Amino acid sequence: MATSPILDEMIRRVVGGDLEAFAEIIRVCQRPVRAWIVSRCPPGGDADDVAQQTFVAAFKRIDDYQIGTDFRAWLFTIARYQLMAECTRLKRMADYHSRYLPHALSQELDRRTEGVAESPTRLTHLRECLQSVESNAREILDLRYGKELPLAEIAERSNRSVAAIKKHLFVLRQKLHDCVEKKFAGEAV
Structure with missing residues (x-):
């Protein structure tokens, strides 16, 4: 043509x-x-x-x-x-990122856990604080962070909205953080 x-x-x-x-x-x-x-x-x-x-x-x-x-x-x-x-x-x-990402994550994890290796009490405090959390809340934490399920699946399993799950996880993380910090503050006294 x-x-x-x-x-x-x-x-x-x-x-x-x-x-x-x-x-x-x-x-x-x-x-x-x-x-x-x-x-x-x-x-x-x-x-x-x-x-x-x-x-x-x-x-x-x-x-x-x-x-x-x-x-x-x-x-x-x-x-x-x-x-x-x-x-x-x-x-x-994509190939570059697939090779670089694990390296970058490893470096960041090493950076963030420098003090944790020296002080096993943070992990001990977190375990103690988790015991004080209600069992249904612990189950949601386990689904998200233990089994690494997506928020949509957790919401479906618990008959709640994704937004409600997000908010619940935020509140739980904040409570656990506060609990660990209080335990550290109690040790310092």
């Missing part, structure tokens, strides 16, 4: 150095190219950036285009390769 004569004329003008002609090409082709990219772009991908890179690459390679052939097909081929590059970038980023 050949490009329209009007589009061919705009391309000739671009090759001749008329930048405004390329702006016209973008206006004509931007919507379908962007729609195609958006429909295929993975979550986390930047479809607008891919579309922009497509037009930049097309501008840089406009001399490679053979006038009289299907310009839109040529442009969509560039878009396809730009989208593949974006997917590769996202995979690299």
Whole structure:
């Protein structure tokens, strides 16, 4: 399928150095190219950036285009390769984060537990404070932090809303924190 004569004329003008002609090409082709990219772009991908890179690459390679052939097909081929590059970038980023995240978490855990290793009383106090919590509240704490269930599942199991579970967990954490702090304050006296 050949490009329209009007589009061919705009391309000739671009090759001749008329930048405004390329702006016209973008206006004509931007919507379908962007729609195609958006429909295929993975979550986390930047479809607008891919579309922009497509037009930049097309501008840089406009001399490679053979006038009289299907310009839109040529442009969509560039878009396809730009989208593949974006997917590769996202995979690299995900791979980096999958390797970096455990390391960062380990470092943060080490930082936060520096004093805990020297003072086992904090954990002892927490265990004592947990014993003073009602059994149904302890069960919710266990579901969230022991079994690591999502809030929605805990809410469903307890016939409460997610918001109610969030608030209940907040109150429980605050009570446990206060209890541990009081026990430490009692030791210091």
